[in-house]
Amino acid sequence: MLRSERSTLRRFLALYAFLTLALVLVASVLYYRSEERIMLLRRKAQVADYAADQIKRLRRLHEHFPRERTYPRDPRFRSAIYDLEHVQIFSTMRNNVVDFRRDIYRHDGVIHFVKLLDSYYLGAKYLFIEIPDDRAWFWTTLGKTALGAGVALFLLALAGLYLARLFLSPMRRSIELLDRFIKDTTHELNTPLTTILANVEGLDSAGLDARQRKKLERIDLAARTVSTLYDDLKYVTLESERPARDSDIDLTELLKERLLFFETMFRARNLELHTNLHPTVMHADRRLIARLVDNLLSNAAKYNRRGGSIEVTLRPGELSIRDSGRGIPPEVLREIFDRYARFDESEGGFGLGLDIVRRIAERYGLEISLDSEPGKGTEVKVLWKDAES
Amino acid sequence: MKRVVFSLLILIGLGMALSAQTSIFDRNCVSCHRREGVSLRRTFMNALLIYSGEQNMKAGLKYFLRHPSKETSVMGEEYFRTHRLKAPTTLTDSELDAALDTYWQRYKVIGNLR
Numbered sequence: 001m002l003r004s005e006r007s008t009l010r011r012f013l014a015l016y017a018f019l020t021l022a023l024v025l026v027a028s029v030l031y032y033r034s035e036e037r038i039m040l041l042r043r044k045a046q047v048a049d050y051a052a053d054q055i056k057r058l059r060r061l062h063e064h065f066p067r068e069r070t071y072p073r074d075p076r077f078r079s080a081i082y083d084l085e086h087v088q089i090f091s092t093m094r095n096n097v098v099d100f101r102r103d104i105y106r107h108d109g110v111i112h113f114v115k116l117l118d119s120y121y122l123g124a125k126y127l128f129i130e131i132p133d134d135r136a137w138f139w140t141t142l143g144k145t146a147l148g149a150g151v152a153l154f155l156l157a158l159a160g161l162y163l164a165r166l167f168l169s170p171m172r173r174s175i176e177l178l179d180r181f182i183k184d185t186t187h188e189l190n191t192p193l194t195t196i197l198a199n200v201e202g203l204d205s206a207g208l209d210a211r212q213r214k215k216l217e218r219i220d221l222a223a224r225t226v227s228t229l230y231d232d233l234k235y236v237t238l239e240s241e242r243p244a245r246d247s248d249i250d251l252t253e254l255l256k257e258r259l260l261f262f263e264t265m266f267r268a269r270n271l272e273l274h275t276n277l278h279p280t281v282m283h284a285d286r287r288l289i290a291r292l293v294d295n296l297l298s299n300a301a302k303y304n305r306r307g308g309s310i311e312v313t314l315r316p317g318e319l320s321i322r323d324s325g326r327g328i329p330p331e332v333l334r335e336i337f338d339r340y341a342r343f344d345e346s347e348g349g350f351g352l353g354l355d356i357v358r359r360i361a362e363r364y365g366l367e368i369s370l371d372s373e374p375g376k377g378t379e380v381k382v383l384w385k386d387a388e389s
Numbered sequence: 390m391k392r393v394v395f396s397l398l399i400l401i402g403l404g405m406a407l408s409a410q411t412s413i414f415d416r417n418c419v420s421c422h423r424r425e426g427v428s429l430r431r432t433f434m435n436a437l438l439i440y441s442g443e444q445n446m447k448a449g450l451k452y453f454l455r456h457p458s459k460e461t462s463v464m465g466e467e468y469f470r471t472h473r474l475k476a477p478t479t480l481t482d483s484e485l486d487a488a489l490d491t492y493w494q495r496y497k498v499i500g501n502l503r
Contacts, residue, residue, distance in 0.1 A: 062434060071502045083499075085442030090502045120441040122498045 008171075009164055016163070020156045028149045035141045040104045040111065043131070047104070047113040050077050050129050055117060062121035077131050081124035089123060093130040100126060109133050183237040189230050196223045221264045228294055232356055235291050244285040244363070251280040251289070255314055258293045265301050272309040280316045282384070284364050292360045295353040296321045296380050303378070317386035320379060327374035413484050414491035425475075433496040435463040443497070447489045454478040454485065 057072035058081070071090045080091030086100060095110045104113045113129040200220045205213050255277055266273055282289065300310050300323040308324035361368050365384065372378040422429050440446035440463075453461055457474050464472075478485060 062438070065434065065498060066430075066501060069501060069503050083442040084440075084445055087442060087499065089499050119438050121438065122502075123437040123441045123446075125441045 009168060012164060012167060013160065016160045020153065020160065024149050024152050024156070027152065028145050031148065032141060032145050035144075036106065039134070039137055039141075040106070043111060044104050044113060047077070047111075047129050047131060048115070050074065050079075050131075051113065051115040051127055054079055054127060054129065055115070055121070058117075058121040058124060058127070059119075065122065077129050079130060080128040081122065082126040082128070083123045084120070084125040086126075091128075093128060095130065098126075098128055106133055179237065182233055186230065186233040186237055189226075189233075193223070193227055193230055197227060217264060218268075221268050224261065224264060228298055231291060231294065232353065235288075235356055244288060246283055246285050248281050248283050249286045249289060251282050251314060251319070252277045254286065254290060255293060255312065255319075258290060258297060259312070261294075262297050262301065265298075266310065269301060269304065270307045271301060271304055272307075274309060274311045276311075276313045278315040280314050280386075288360045288363070292357050292382070293319075295357050296382075299323075299353055300325075300378075300380075308377075317384055319382040322377060322379040324377040327376055327378055328370070328372040329374060330372075333370060333372065412487070412491050413480070414488040414495075417478075417480060417484075418488055418492065427472075429492070430496060432463070433492065435465075437498065439463045443493055447486075447493065450489055450492075451485055454480075 054072060054074065054077075061068055061070075061072060071092065073092060078093045080093045080096065080098070081089045082098070082100070083089055088096070093110075093112075095108055095112075097107060098112060098114075099105055099107075100114065102114065104111065106112075109132065110130050111133050113131075115127040115129065117124055117127060196219075200216065200223055203216060205216055208216065255275075259273065259275065297310075297312075300321050303325040304310065304323045305325055310324075311320075311322040313320040313322075357368065360366075361382065367383040369381045369383065370378065371381070419429065422432075436446055436450060440449045453463075455477055457477060459466075459469050459474055462469070462474070480488065
């Protein structure tokens with residue numbers, strides 16, 4: 001999946017997940033509240049009987065006060081009386097945080113039922129009946145709510161996945177189309193390209209005059225450029241699925257060979273080449289590492305200025321290619337490894353190069369560091385853990 | 390000097406204790422209610438039944454004692470078939486407040502339940 005595709009998907013999914021969570025949360029709270037309401041209503045009938053009993057006893061106490069002073073108690077519940085000014089007259093309740101505005105509510109492990117008295121026996125306007133909160137109810141309801149929320153989340157996640165697919169399919173289709181087109185084209189390129197290269201090499205340049213030789217060199221250069229491009233395309237479309245054939249490769253020798261291949265291109269652009277190659281061995285597929293090196297060298301040449309320089313340094317664990325080009329603006333640096341992204345529209349190409357570099361680097365756990373200073377040039381470093389060092 | 394101050398303090402204390410004993414409540418309300426045979430405990434419990442809270446009760450009774458009427462009385466219709474309505478109080482505002490404070494303090498239910 002492409003990075004741009006991925007970030008679109010991520011953004012979409014984040015938004016979707018947020019909305020889904022909010023929705024499920026609200027629904028859960030509403031469900032829980034209504035369940036609580038139903039439970040309280042059920043308890044209310046029972047507690048109203050308790051309240052009626054208690055009021056009868058309060059009335060008797062009111063008539064016999066102060067000869068009789070003992071507040072009536074009942075093993076089935078606890079209670080409290082408050083006067084019109086919300087001052088507590090007496091309480092046997094465990095939890096004395098009371099709410100005068102509601103008729104029944106749960107609070108901190110107890111249920112309070114509030115009954116307003118018609119005659120204020122003992123001055124009491126409010127009678128609170130307290131019964132212990134049913135913990136079992138709480139847990140089963142919480143369980144039911146969580147289960148419902150879980151199922152809803154799961155279904156919504158499925159729907160989200162489906163939507164995301166739907167959302168991405170036009171994008172995916174166009175990329176697939178491009179891939180198929182390149183695959184077909186690549187296949188057709190092979191034969192003519194080999195013919196040109198073989199014939200240019202077969203020509204005897206010694207027998208030509210200076211102008212003819214120059215023209216031949218240009219043909220050679222153009223053919224090699226197309227050949228690199230062909231190799232890239234082949235890698236991307238056909239070969240990336242091929243199992244790698246890893247072996248110990250002599251990087252020094254490989255670099256020398258690739259530099260020779262690019263010699264014509266460097267010369268055509270008047271580039272000065274500095275090399276500092278220490279003997280280095282790496283365990284990898286030779287063709288893949290050649291693709292990686294080719295792409296880095298080709299970029300260093302393409303985005304260089306005329307008469308600039310290229311510096312290639314190789315030592316165990318590090319390959320550095322530094323050019324003296326115009327550099328890469330920082331905002332482009334981030335997406336530079338994306339397939340089909342070219343960081344400079346002024347040069348031709350399919351923008352495959354750095355994507356290939358990235359893929360090969362990922363395959364072998366190589367670290368790529370890009371260090372660019374606009375106007376001065378770019379240094380690409382490939383770093384790996386060398387077995388010897 | 391010390392002895393003078395000491396005996397003065399004792400005198401003041403005695404005086405305060407005496408005046409508390411024979412407060413405006415005892416002098417005015419209790420004596421008349423005893424004469425009339427109307428239990429102040431009964432009137433208190435009746436008033437509590439209607440007024441509930443302390444401030445509400447004091448304000449309500451204050452108004453009633455100044456402007457007695459059968460309609461606003463806490464004694465009920467039954468009572469007035471056999472009894473007369475009381476006369477408006479002659480106490481000043483602050484005396485009435487003090488008397489009602491004592492009344493509440495002595496007869497209240499809050500703090501007297503077990």
